[in-house]
Each structure stands twice: as C-alpha cells, then as structure tokens.
Amino acid sequence: MATGIQDYKAGLHWQQDGQLSCLHVTGQWTLHERKPDLLDIWRKGGRLPEQLCVKVAVEAWDSSLLALLRRIQYLAYEAGIDVNLQGLPSGVEQMLQMAAIPSSQAQAPAQPHQGWVERFGQGALDILASIGRSCTFLGQVVLALVAAIRGRARMRGSDFWLALQQSGPGALPIVALIAVLVGLILAFVGAVQLEAFGAQIYIANMVAIGMTREMGALMTAVIMAGRTGAAYAAELGSMQANEEIDALQTFGFPPLEFLVIPRVLALLVSMPILTCFADALGILGGFVIGWGMYDISAVQYINQSLEMVSSTDFFIGLFKSLVFALLIGMIGCYYGLNSGRNAQAVGQATTRAVVSIIVALVVSDALITVLCTQLGI
Numbered sequence: 001m002a003t004g005i006q007d008y009k010a011g012l013h014w015q016q017d018g019q020l021s022c023l024h025v026t027g028q029w030t031l032h033e034r035k036p037d038l039l040d041i042w043r044k045g046g047r048l049p050e051q052l053c054v055k056v057a058v059e060a061w062d063s064s065l066l067a068l069l070r071r072i073q074y075l076a077y078e079a080g081i082d083v084n085l086q087g088l089p090s091g092v093e094q095m096l097q098m099a100a101i102p103s104s105q106a107q108a109p110a111q112p113h114q115g116w117v118e119r120f121g122q123g124a125l126d127i128l129a130s131i132g133r134s135c136t137f138l139g140q141v142v143l144a145l146v147a148a149i150r151g152r153a154r155m156r157g158s159d160f161w162l163a164l165q166q167s168g169p170g171a172l173p174i175v176a177l178i179a180v181l182v183g184l185i186l187a188f189v190g191a192v193q194l195e196a197f198g199a200q201i202y203i204a205n206m207v208a209i210g211m212t213r214e215m216g217a218l219m220t221a222v223i224m225a226g227r228t229g230a231a232y233a234a235e236l237g238s239m240q241a242n243e244e245i246d247a248l249q250t251f252g253f254p255p256l257e258f259l260v261i262p263r264v265l266a267l268l269v270s271m272p273i274l275t276c277f278a279d280a281l282g283i284l285g286g287f288v289i290g291w292g293m294y295d296i297s298a299v300q301y302i303n304q305s306l307e308m309v310s311s312t313d314f315f316i317g318l319f320k321s322l323v324f325a326l327l328i329g330m331i332g333c334y335y336g337l338n339s340g341r342n343a344q345a346v347g348q349a350t351t352r353a354v355v356s357i358i359v360a361l362v363v364s365d366a367l368i369t370v371l372c373t374q375l376g377i
Contacts, residue, residue, distance in 0.1 A: 010064075025068065048081055050081060052082065055087050137330070148261050154254060166231070167224065174223055179219065179281035183207055183283060183285025187286035201304055205305070207305070208308050214317075221321070232329065234349075239336075240337065264325075264330060264333070274321075286301075312377055331356050335349040336353070
C-alpha cells in the first residue's frame with residue numbers, strides 16, 4: 001500500500017517491500033517541477049527501522065534530486081538510521097560523496113609524515129631559497145637605481161611625485177605628533193634624574209642629542225614602516241593578485257623600474273626631510289617640559305641645544321634616515337611582488353613586510369650606533 005503524495009510529476013512515497021518500508025523516489029525531479037513536501041512524507045513513515053531503504057527510479061533529474069537525497073541523509077542521521085540508496089542514476093553517488101566531504105578536507109591533501117631530519121633539511125632549504133631571492137631582488141634594485149640615476153630607468157615621473165606626496169606631506173601630521181611626544185618623554189624621564197643634581201639645564205642637551213642621533217630617524221622610520229611600507233606591500237600584492245604585474249611584463253615594462261624605483265626614490269627624498277622635521281619638533285617637545293616644569297627660558301634652551309649638537313650628530317641622523325628609507329622601500333616592495341594571488345596572501349604579505357621592516361630598522365640602527373662608537377664619532 002503506497003503512502004504519500006503522488007499527484008506530482010516528482011513522486012515521493014512509502015511502499016511496503018516485504019517486511020521493510022521503502023521510500024520510493026520516482027518521476028521527474030527537476031527544478032521547474034512541483035515537488036511533494038519531504039517532511040510531510042517523512043512523518044507518514046511512522047516508526048522507521050534502523051536500516052532505511054531508498055529506491056530511486058526517476059525519469060529526469062538535476063540538482064533537485066541531489067538536494068532531496070542529501071536532506072534524506074540528514075534526517076536519517078538525526079534519527080540514528082542508516083540509509084541504503086538503490087537505483088541511483090550515473091554520477092549521483094559520486095556527487096553525494098563529494099557533498100558529504102567538508103571543503104577544508106577536500107582541499108587539504110594528506111601530508112606525508114616527516115622526521116625531524118627532513119623537517120630541518122626542508123627548513124634550511126627554504127631559508128637558503130629565501131636568501132637567494134632576497135639577494136637577487138637587492139641586486140636588481142641596485143641596478144635599477146643606477147639606471148634611474150643615469151636617467152635610463154623606465155619609470156614615469158607622475159608615479160614618483162604621487163609616491164612622494166604619499167610618503168612626504170601625507171605623513172607630516174603623524175610624524176609631528178609622535179616627535180613631540182617622544183621629545184616630551186625624553187625630557188621628562190631625564191629631568192627626574194637631573195633634578196637630583198640641580199642640573200635641569202642639561203635637559204636640552206639630552207633631548208637634542210637623543211633626537212638628532214637616534215630617536216628622530218628611528219621613530220620616523222617606525223611610523224613610515226607601518227604607514228608607507230605596509231601600503232607598498234598591499235598595493236603591489238593587490239597588483240600581483242589581479243595579474244597586473246604579469247600584464248606589465250607581457251607588454252615589456254620591467255616591474256622593478258616601473259613600480260619599485262619610484263617608491264624607493266620617493267622615500268629617499270622624503271625620509272631625511274621628515275627626520276629633520278621630527279628632530280626640530282622633538283626638541284620643541286623637550287622645551288615644553290623644561291620651560292613648563294623647570295623655568296628654563298627659550299634662549300637658554302636653544303643656546304644649550306645648539307652648543308651640544310654638532311654637525312656630526314645631525315649628519316649621522318640623516319645617514320640613518322637614508323638607510324631606513326632603503327630598508328622600508330625595498331622590503332615593502334619585495335613582499336608585495338612575492339605575494340600570493342588571493343586576498344589572504346596579500347594580508348599575510350603586508351603583515352610580514354611590517355614585521356620584517358621593524359626588525360631590520362632596529363638591527364641596522366644598532367649596527368650603525370656600534371660602528372659610530374667604535375670609530376669615535
């Protein structure tokens with residue numbers, strides 16, 4: 001005795017098959033046909049056995065049949081019943097198996113087990129390959145910079161001026177804020193110690209030397225790492241993901257000269273200017289503490305600062321700013337050009353660029369400081 005709704009071209013009904021109740025799927029299971037309600041038919045089945053038989057004998061089918069069978073499997077799973085599908089059209093069983101596998105498992109192939117020796121060797125090879133790519137990129141950038149200095153680089157002047165505007169005037173507000181705050185902090189921390197000896201006037205000396213030799217260039221570089229270095233990595237990474245860099249190479253434009261050199265040159269021009277700006281504002285921040293808390297006059301503060309700071313200190317700061325500019329520009333562009341071709345890869349490249357730039361800034365600053373100390377300058 002058949003139980004169910006059978007006045008549709010898409011049939012779905014229960015039928016007694018010996019001692020078992022089987023769910024029969026018949027007719028035309030296509031998107032444009034009316035279909036019976038599966039939940040209504042399922043309830044009419046009553047108390048179901050532990051093994052459910054589903055017989056499929058359809059005349060036509062499309063994704064509607066797959067959706068029906070998946071819903072039947074889900075309902076049976078909730079009821080703790082095993083489903084035995086019979087008479088499936090060609091290809092349906094494979095599609096159901098694919099639908100049952102989570103996408104993360106389907107896309108992630110099983111990784112073979114590796115011992116610690118293999119993992120160590122693979123890690124060493126990866127490091128050597130990364131060093132090789134970095135050295136190749138560095139050499140290419142140096143050659144492109146030489147070509148740009150000689151006027152033979154294939155770069156547009158508009159790209160340079162746009163990059164200069166973004167890395168120069170666009171960064172002035174945040175550099176000004178951080179420089180003033182750093183000067184305030186240096187002056188306040190030093191004043192606490194100098195006050196014990198009645199030598200508050202030397203606040204000017206400490207702030208002037210600290211800003212011109214170290215903090216002015218370093219803090220400006222850290223700001224530019226998070227602002228400009230990350231922007232370079234994201235811009236070039238997006239171009240890589242959209243295959244714009246491949247298009248440039250196809251049309252005969254060298255990406256290094258066309259994309260990297262304008263950005264690096266813009267940083268080489270803007271970083272020394274921003275460093276001088278930060279030095280002046282840092283000294284001004286120190287003056288606020290000296291004048292506001294210890295009654296040091298402007299004339300005293302300026303004279304003390306000028307007497308203490310030499311041209312050597314000033315040019316060391318400028319030299320550091322040029323080194324930092326090269327590091328920010330090249331590392332940011334390197335990670336952008338070597339980014340993957342999806343949104344997640346662009347984000348990862350940006351993060352790695354910022355972290356690598358900051359590490360490189362601190363290491364290079366320490367090396368330059370040690371070298372200057374050994375040379376007595």
